[in-house]
Amino acid sequence: MRPHTLRCTACGEEHAPERRLPRCATCGQPLDVVLEIPDGAAPRDGIDLFDRWRDFLPFEPDDPVVTLGEGDTPLLPSRRVAAQLGMERLRFKNETVNPTWSFKDRGTAAALARALADGADRIGTVSSGNMAVSVAAYGARAGLDTTILLATTIADEKVPPIAVHRPRIVMVDGDYGELYFRSLEAGEVLGIAFLNSDVPFRVEGSKTIALEIWEQLGRRVPDRIVVPVSAGGNFRGIVKGFAELMEAGLVDRMPALVAAQAAGCAPVASAWAEGRDRVEHVDHPDTIAHAIDNPFPPSGDQVLRLLSRYDGTAVAVTEEEIIAAQRSLASDGLFGQPAAAVPLAALRRLMESGGAGRSEEVVCVVTGAGLKYTAALAHHTSETLHCRLDDLAETLQG
Numbered sequence: 599m600r601p602h603t604l605r606c607t608a609c610g611e612e613h614a615p616e617r618r619l620p621r622c623a624t625c626g627q628p629l630d631v632v633l634e635i636p637d638g639a640a641p642r643d644g645i646d647l648f649d650r651w652r653d654f655l656p657f658e659p660d661d662p663v664v665t666l667g668e669g670d671t672p673l674l675p676s677r678r679v680a681a682q683l684g685m686e687r688l689r690f691k692n693e694t695v696n697p698t699w700s701f702k703d704r705g706t707a708a709a710l711a712r713a714l715a716d717g718a719d720r721i722g723t724v725s726s727g728n729m730a731v732s733v734a735a736y737g738a739r740a741g742l743d744t745t746i747l748l749a750t751t752i753a754d755e756k757v758p759p760i761a762v763h764r765p766r767i768v769m770v771d772g773d774y775g776e777l778y779f780r781s782l783e784a785g786e787v788l789g790i791a792f793l794n795s796d797v798p799f800r801v802e803g804s805k806t807i808a809l810e811i812w813e814q815l816g817r818r819v820p821d822r823i824v825v826p827v828s829a830g831g832n833f834r835g836i837v838k839g840f841a842e843l844m845e846a847g848l849v850d851r852m853p854a855l856v857a858a859q860a861a862g863c864a865p866v867a868s869a870w871a872e873g874r875d876r877v878e879h880v881d882h883p884d885t886i887a888h889a890i891d892n893p894f895p896p897s898g899d900q901v902l903r904l905l906s907r908y909d910g911t912a913v914a915v916t917e918e919e920i921i922a923a924q925r926s927l928a929s930d931g932l933f934g935q936p937a938a939a940v941p942l943a944a945l946r947r948l949m950e951s952g953g954a955g956r957s958e959e960v961v962c963v964v965t966g967a968g969l970k971y972t973a974a975l976a977h978h979t980s981e982t983l984h985c986r987l988d989d990l991a992e993t994l995q996g
């Protein structure tokens with residue numbers, strides 16, 4: 599691996615790159631990879647993250663990696679939704695086309711590469727869905743012993759897409775937020791590399807979303823980026839990507855940041871609204887956006903710090919707004935899971951309140967595919983016509 603250190607996002611303490619626990623030894627806050635971006639850094643030819651973003655990631659060309667072709671997703675200009683909102687420059691970063699249909703594959707590939715560099719032969723994760731599928735798939739491809747810890751509250755339909763890759767699945771009865779920390783402790787003792795939601799190298803994978811947006815816009819940053827926030831790792835990664843582009847002199851500003859949450863589980867948006875610098879545990883998460891219902895986000899405090907450091911805000915939206923946004927995305931040809939529609943719902947809310955302007959260039963990150971959560975389909979029924987074959991022409995005419 600390239601020379602790097604791990605730096606605490608809160609107190610700034612430096613930790614050796616060999617450190618396995620992804621939290622600061624002094625203050626317990628999450629760590630960031632600190633890496634020197636070389637002069638002349640630029641995207642390169644290649645089919646996976648490691649080839650394309652070699653200059654920006656802490657890996658050497660001969661480091662062992664396992665890839666499924668993650669990343670390089672479309673930045674799709676909105677047609678219908680933009681027209682409805684009176685915007686000319688609204689774009690969707692379509693993460694639904696990743697190998698396991700969510701942004702998680704970027705972070706899984708990067709965190710797995712770190713684990714392989716460490717010589718790990720056992721990996722695992724704690725997930726409510728998307729990350730479990732991703733780690734199970736990459737673990738299978740890598741031929742590693744893979745453990746997936748799930749909350750017993752997981753929807754039945756989410757288990758088979760994980761189980762098909764044959765990991766060891768453990769349903770854990772207890773607080774999901776606490777499970778994150780317990781898994782890291784157990785992994786340290788048992789030698790299982792837990793590629794959890796906000797570990798430093800998963801954040802490095804998410805960073806490539808920002809790098810791709812920069813490249814796809816012709817090496818510019820958008821005016822505003824809207825990201826759904828659960829554990830906070832993906833938000834951290836995207837912001838880190840833009841910040842590193844600025845530090846490297848490749849752009850001269852940051853986009854305005856929006857952390858989008860569902861009101862039924864909004865620890866970050868609540869803290870932001872109340873001016874707190876720490877997230878508080880949400881006792882009873884209740885939202886259709888299950889992919890972002892982490893009740894105690896391990897990177898929540900760091901998301902708040904980033905919103906303060908840069909031009910940021912946090913927005914929580916209702917269930918009705920999420921479902922309407924999911925329908926709006928579909929009107930533009932994209933079918934995202936409810937969590938993936940939360941940014942659009944948040945943007946709509948910001949525009950109504952004057953917090954965002956029509957002339958802005960905005961990117962909403964559509965994080966995961968709609969078919970991952972078919973229970974939401976009940977909200978999108980439509981009338982269908984029925985006819986006999988002989989009556990087809992008549993029916994179509996009517």
Ligand SMILES: [Zn+2]
Nearest residue numbers: 606609622625
């Ligand atoms: Zn610290």
